[in-house]
Amino acid sequence: MRPRIQAGFELDTQLEADTCPVLWLTLCEVRLMNDRRWPWLILIPQRANIEELHDLTPLDQAMLTFETNLVAAALKQATACHKINSGALGNVVHQLHFHIVARNEGDTNWPGPVWGFGEREPYRKEDRHQLIAKLKDAISSQTI
Amino acid sequence: MRPRIQAGFELDTQLEADTCPVLWLTLCEVRLMNDRRWPWLILIPQRANIEELHDLTPLDQAMLTFETNLVAAALKQATACHKINSGALGNVVHQLHFHIVARNEGDTNWPGPVWGFGEREPYRKEDRHQLIAKLKDAISSQTI
Numbered sequence: 162m163r164p165r166i167q168a169g170f171e172l173d174t175q176l177e178a179d180t181c182p183v184l185w186l187t188l189c190e191v192r193l194m195n196d197r198r199w200p201w202l203i204l205i206p207q208r209a210n211i212e213e214l215h216d217l218t219p220l221d222q223a224m225l226t227f228e229t230n231l232v233a234a235a236l237k238q239a240t241a242c243h244k245i246n247s248g249a250l251g252n253v254v255h256q257l258h259f260h261i262v263a264r265n266e267g268d269t270n271w272p273g274p275v276w277g278f279g280e281r282e283p284y285r286k287e288d289r290h291q292l293i294a295k296l297k298d299a300i301s302s303q304t305i
Numbered sequence: 306m307r308p309r310i311q312a313g314f315e316l317d318t319q320l321e322a323d324t325c326p327v328l329w330l331t332l333c334e335v336r337l338m339n340d341r342r343w344p345w346l347i348l349i350p351q352r353a354n355i356e357e358l359h360d361l362t363p364l365d366q367a368m369l370t371f372e373t374n375l376v377a378a379a380l381k382q383a384t385a386c387h388k389i390n391s392g393a394l395g396n397v398v399h400q401l402h403f404h405i406v407a408r409n410e411g412d413t414n415w416p417g418p419v420w421g422f423g424e425r426e427p428y429r430k431e432d433r434h435q436l437i438a439k440l441k442d443a444i445s446s447q448t449i
Contacts, residue, residue, distance in 0.1 A: 213381070213389055215374040226370040230359040237357070245357055248392020252408060252416035264396060272396035273421035277414075 169209035173256040188224040200263040239299035313353030317400040332368040340425040344407040383443035
C-alpha cells in the first residue's frame with residue numbers, strides 16, 4: 162500500500178527519533194517504538210495540525226479505528242501477548258499518534274502503564290530488524 | 306436514549322465501585338471516575354465477554370469510535386482542558402472499558418499518565434453531582 166500523505170504533514174521529529182518505520186497503511190504510518198521493554202507500535206495519521214482524535218474528520222476517525230484494530234490484532238497474534246494496551250495521550254508530543262502496546266503479566270511496570278515509566282531501552286539492531294519483519298508480515302496478513 | 310444492553314452483560318463490580326453513572330449512549334454506559342484529581346470518564350460497551358477493542362464487531366467498533374469522540378469533545382468543552390488523554394488498558398479490570406481524561410499542564414503527574422498513579426481521591430458529593438450534571442448537558446448537546 163502507498164502512503165497517502167496530506168499536504169503539510171510532517172512526522173514530528175521526537176516521534177521520528179524514538180521510533181523506526183514498519184509500514185504505511187492508508188491513513189497512518191506505523192512505527193515501532195525503539196524500546197525493547199515492550200513490543201510497542203505507534204500509528205500516526207498523516208494529517209497536518211491534528212492533536213486530538215475528535216479533531217479528525219468522521220471518515221478519518223473510521224479509518225483510524227479500522228487501522229488500529231487491524232494493527233492491535235496483528236500485534237497480539239505476532240507476540241502472543243496477554244493484553245493490548247492502547248491510547249492517545251499527546252501530553253509531550255503534540256502531533257496526534259496512537260499507541261498500541263503488547264503487555265504480559267509481570268512485564269516492566271505491570272499492571273501499570275508504559276507511558277512515562279523509566280528510560281527507553283533500545284533494541285539491538287538485529288533484534289529490531291527481526292521484530293519489524295515479523296510485525297510487517299502479521300499486519301499484512303490481517304484482513305479487515 | 307435508552308440503553309441497549311446485550312444479554313449477559315453485567316458491569317464489572319470494581320468499575321461500578323470506582324465510578325458513578327453519568328448517562329447511557331447507544332452502545333456504552335458512560336461513568337465518571339470518582340477521583341477529583343482529574344475529570345475522568347469511562348465508557349463501557351454493554352457487550353458480554355469482550356476484553357479487547359478489536360474483539361468488538363466492526364459495527365460496534367464504529368459505534369464506539371463515534372461515542373468516544375463525542376464524549377471527548379464534550380469533556381474538553383465542559384472542562385476547557387488543555388488535552389484529552391484516552392485509552393483502553395484493562396490490565397486490572399478485564400471488562401473492556403475506554404478511558405477519556407481531561408488533562409491540564411501542571412495537573413497531578415503531568416505529563417505522565419493518570420493510570421496507576423497514587424491513590425484515588427473521591428469527590429465531595431455536591432461537587433460530584435454538579436460535575437455530572439454539567440457533563441450530561443455537554444454530552445447531550447453534542448451532535449454526531
